[in-house]
Amino acid sequence: MARAVSTRTKIGWTIAAWIVALLIFFPILYTIITSFKTEPEAISGFSLIPSGTLESYWEVQSRYNYFQPFMNSVIISVGSTVLALLVGIPAAWSMAFSPGRFTKDILMWMLSTKMMPAVAVLVPIYLLFRDWGLLDSRIGLTVMLMLINLPIVVWMLYTYFREIPGEILEAARMDGATLWGEIVYVLTPMAVPGIASTLLLNIILAWNESFWTIRLTTVNAAPLTAFITSFSSPQGLFWAKLSAASTLAIAPILIMGWFSQRQLVRGLTFGAVK
Amino acid sequence: MGNITLSNVSKAFGTTVIIPNIDLAIEDGEFVVFVGPSGCGKSTLLRLIAGLEDVSGGTISIDGRDVTNEAPARRKLAMVFQSYALYPHMTVAKNIAFPLKMAGESKEVIDKKVADAARVLNLSNYLERRPGQLSGGQRQRVAIGRAIVRQPTAFLFDEPLSNLDAALRGTMRLEISELHQQLKTTMIYVTHDQIEAMTMADKIVVLNAGNIEQVGSPMELYLKPANLFVAGFIGSPTMNLIKGEPAAKLGAATVGIRPEHLKLSTSEGEWKAKVNVAEHLGSDTILHVQSEIAGAMTVRADGGADIHHGNTVYLTPDPSRLHRFDKDGKAL
Ligand SMILES: Nc1ncnc2c1ncn2[C@@H]1O[C@H](COP(=O)(O)OP(=O)(O)O)[C@@H](O)[C@H]1O
Numbered sequence: 001m002a003r004a005v006s007t008r009t010k011i012g013w014t015i016a017a018w019i020v021a022l023l024i025f026f027p028i029l030y031t032i033i034t035s036f037k038t039e040p041e042a043i044s045g046f047s048l049i050p051s052g053t054l055e056s057y058w059e060v061q062s063r064y065n066y067f068q069p070f071m072n073s074v075i076i077s078v079g080s081t082v083l084a085l086l087v088g089i090p091a092a093w094s095m096a097f098s099p100g101r102f103t104k105d106i107l108m109w110m111l112s113t114k115m116m117p118a119v120a121v122l123v124p125i126y127l128l129f130r131d132w133g134l135l136d137s138r139i140g141l142t143v144m145l146m147l148i149n150l151p152i153v154v155w156m157l158y159t160y161f162r163e164i165p166g167e168i169l170e171a172a173r174m175d176g177a178t179l180w181g182e183i184v185y186v187l188t189p190m191a192v193p194g195i196a197s198t199l200l201l202n203i204i205l206a207w208n209e210s211f212w213t214i215r216l217t218t219v220n221a222a223p224l225t226a227f228i229t230s231f232s233s234p235q236g237l238f239w240a241k242l243s244a245a246s247t248l249a250i251a252p253i254l255i256m257g258w259f260s261q262r263q264l265v266r267g268l269t270f271g272a273v274k
Numbered sequence: 275m276g277n278i279t280l281s282n283v284s285k286a287f288g289t290t291v292i293i294p295n296i297d298l299a300i301e302d303g304e305f306v307v308f309v310g311p312s313g314c315g316k317s318t319l320l321r322l323i324a325g326l327e328d329v330s331g332g333t334i335s336i337d338g339r340d341v342t343n344e345a346p347a348r349r350k351l352a353m354v355f356q357s358y359a360l361y362p363h364m365t366v367a368k369n370i371a372f373p374l375k376m377a378g379e380s381k382e383v384i385d386k387k388v389a390d391a392a393r394v395l396n397l398s399n400y401l402e403r404r405p406g407q408l409s410g411g412q413r414q415r416v417a418i419g420r421a422i423v424r425q426p427t428a429f430l431f432d433e434p435l436s437n438l439d440a441a442l443r444g445t446m447r448l449e450i451s452e453l454h455q456q457l458k459t460t461m462i463y464v465t466h467d468q469i470e471a472m473t474m475a476d477k478i479v480v481l482n483a484g485n486i487e488q489v490g491s492p493m494e495l496y497l498k499p500a501n502l503f504v505a506g507f508i509g510s511p512t513m514n515l516i517k518g519e520p521a522a523k524l525g526a527a528t529v530g531i532r533p534e535h536l537k538l539s540t541s542e543g544e545w546k547a548k549v550n551v552a553e554h555l556g557s558d559t560i561l562h563v564q565s566e567i568a569g570a571m572t573v574r575a576d577g578g579a580d581i582h583h584g585n586t587v588y589l590t591p592d593p594s595r596l597h598r599f600d601k602d603g604k605a606l
């Protein structure tokens with residue numbers, strides 16, 4: 001009896017989970033489906049079965065250069081993440097292992113910057129970029145995204161480092177490890193999984209960041225987010241091409257995400273599951 | 275050599291004083307147990323000796339050398355932590371080898387010493403496993419292995435058995451005692467369990483609220499507790515402490531009598547009492563009784579005693595085994 005109930009509950013939850021997952025995934029799926037339709041097909045109404053044409057891809061590929069925005073996206077997302085780690089690792093480290101009186105306040109303050117809508121600082125940032133000649137430059141955008149994601153990077157790393165038991169570091173000290181030995185043989189191997197999760201999640205966040213990337217670039221530094229936007233131009237609705245461009249834009253990150261699922265789940269749950 | 279001397283050592287975290295002032299001399303080769311209730315500062319004192327915490331005042335010296343301001347690694351002490359603190363990403367062999375590697379030993383020396391330690395600790399079949407794949411007792415042994423390979427001046431143990439089940443605790447207690455017989459190295463062992471203290475120690479240091487209440491051999495503490503705290507802490511079941519008229523008759527504020535030093539009779543004796551609970555352990559019988567004159571008491575009778583709940587018994591304390599304490603709790 002008890003067994004029957006628990007099986008039924010399990011099935012119920014499984015179905016619920018699938019429905020939620022499909023609901024979340026559906027827009028992406030429909031984008032991919034639409035990318036294989038012709039333009040008339042795309043606007044003719046709801047249909048899950050495309051004609052399977054590669055027309056949109058050909059046009060996107062031949063009329064617009066996919067490679068440059070793709071490279072820009074790679075450079076900007078990887079660059080900003082690496083920069084954020086370079087700054088974030090020492091910061092999170094010191095906060096986790098030798099917290100001061102204000103550590104908690106600093107962490108909250110950093111997070112609070114994420115509570116403000118980005119548009120609130122659009123004008124000052126835009127003017128700074130203009131005056132420093134950073135508009136439409138990869139360096140400017142990389143630094144910008146690094147700063148945008150830094151609070152999350154520091155928070156994630158802080159949570160991971162806090163999980164490393166202090167007694168293990170003390171054991172290393174008792175075992176005669178120098179500070180260097182402690183870092184190389186004990187801390188780093190234990191911190192690497194957390195750093196890897198942070199890295200992956202932040203590459204994704206930076207890859208998809210579309211507020212600053214669109215507003216601070218025009219041509220040269222424009223990443224894939226700007227590339228997609230150029231297809232939703234006011235001259236007309238090109239849904240199939242827009243979908244093809246979107247699919248091309250998310251494909252690399254989707255593939256990367258697929259291969260690093262385990263690390264990502266750890267990252268998204270912020271180390272809550274061991 | 276492994277003489278450790280603490281003089282005027284004190285420790286405060288911020289404004290909270292944990293250890294007001296401690297003087298203590300530990301002789302080479304001794305097995306010293308710090309025992310006391312939870313939160314009394316045992317771990318803090320051990321960590322001060324290890325160098326993992328800085329003293330707030332006083333000096334610590336090892337073999338006559340002042341090490342108060344030296345880093346843990348330079349004190350040549352080995353420590354076994356309560357949580358074992360094994361390196362989770364290293365195999366058992368690598369864990370045990372770690373101190374040797376840090377000391378810059380050659381690979382041959384390391385391999386030989388790790389193999390020796392593994393043999394002594396019954397770990398030879400587990401050398402390639404990770405700590406996560408071991409049982410609690412095996413992890414404990416790895417932690418001990420990591421401590422012994424380096425031949426330290428002294429071993430520090432912080433409640434090493436508290437995460438093990440009762441049976442394993444008994445075996446490990448013996449193993450650690452045997453290890454001490456073999457190595458004859460100074461050991462400082464922290465526990466809140468007075469049975470561990472009594473069974474293992476050459477010398478027990480009873481701590482209470484950061485102060486040393488008494489230092490002595492297990493039998494000294496058992497036979498001559500210096501104060502009420504030690505009297506109540508050492509011995510199992512705990513000593514009966516009687517206040518009021520029966521104590522005043524003996525010229526004390528409190529008198530203490532251990533459960534095993536009460537003569538039991540069903541017909542006559544000094545204190546009449548009613549049995550509440552009788553625990554028949556086979557080897558002995560523990561009686562929890564209520565006496566009109568002396569209050570609630572515990573008595574240890576022989577295993578064969580045919581006494582049950584509701585029986586009336588008479589208790590007579592052995593006068594030579596009575597402990598008398600003044601109103602401040604000091605032994606008279
Ligand atoms: N790093 C610390 N900061 C502040 N208080 C501490 C610290 N370490 C220990 N204490 C306090 O010191 C007291 C003694 O702790 P501890 O030495 O761990 O006790 P024991 O090992 O005897 O149980 C406790 O009240 C504990 O809260």
Ligand SMILES: [Mg+2]
Pocket residue numbers: 316317318433
């Ligand atoms: Mg403790």
